[in-house]
Amino acid sequence: MKIGIADTTFARVDMGGIAIDEIRKHASVGIERYVVPGIKDLPVACKKLIEERGCDLVMALGMPGSAEKDRVCAHEASQGLILCQLLTNKHIIEVFVHEDEAKDAKELAWLMEQRTREHAVNAVRLALRPKDLERLAGTGQRQGFEDVGPARP
Ligand SMILES: Cc1nc2c(=O)[nH]c(=O)nc-2n(C[C@H](O)[C@H](O)[C@H](O)CO)c1C
Known part of the structure; x- marks a missing residue:
């Protein structure tokens, strides 16, 4: 089992390093890292990691900026990542933290680390322990900020 980590130099936090640190706490797997300039470069990096x-399985980590052109860029990158999953029949866990989700740089750093770590655990579950995900179905999990929990009638 080998997990790929694709991340960017545009991000303001070392998301790839954090993902690798978290994966190593939960599983003994091979890890391949591929760093690109920005999120639009992630789809081909993921495809190369797979093929x-x-x-x-690959984690695609990135930080869209807060300008409108960055949001468009994130949408384009997401579409590329979805296409890559369909072409390769492999999961790509997209971990994007939009810069304006956080109120300041301190919260941004916290959120980027937290979301990355929680999705790294999801990546391990998806790759090795799918039953763990089955147990969490419908429980309102969120990565980064608080889980919202299940809705009750
Ligand atoms: C506008 C823009 N915004 C972002 C962004 O918000 N986050 C990011 O990671 N990268 C951005 N980039 C760079 C592109 O994703 C890409 O790296 C370049 O267009 C080179 O292919 C661009 C060009």
């Missing part, structure tokens, strides 16, 4: 470097 050329033998990854079974």
Whole structure:
């Protein structure tokens, strides 16, 4: 089992390093890292991690900025990542933290780390322990900020 980590230099936090640190706490798997300039470069990095470097699942980590052009960029990158999943039949866990989700740089750093770590656990579950995800179905999990919990009638 090999997990790929694709991340960017545009991000203001070392999301790839954090993801690798978290994965190593939960599983003994091979890890391949591929760093690109920005989120629009992630789809091909993921495809290469899967097709050329033998990854079974990839995490795509990035930080869209707060300008309108960055939001468009994030949407385009997401579409590329979805297409890559369909072309390769492998999961890509997209971990995007929009810069304006946080009120300041301190909260941004916290959110980027928290969301990355929680999705790294999801990546391990998806790759190795799918039953763990089944147990969490419908429980209102969120990555980063608080879970919202299940809705009750
Ligand atoms: C406008 C823009 N916004 C972002 C962004 O919010 N986050 C990010 O990671 N990268 C951005 N980029 C860079 C592109 O994703 C890409 O790296 C370049 O267009 C080079 O292919 C661009 C060009």
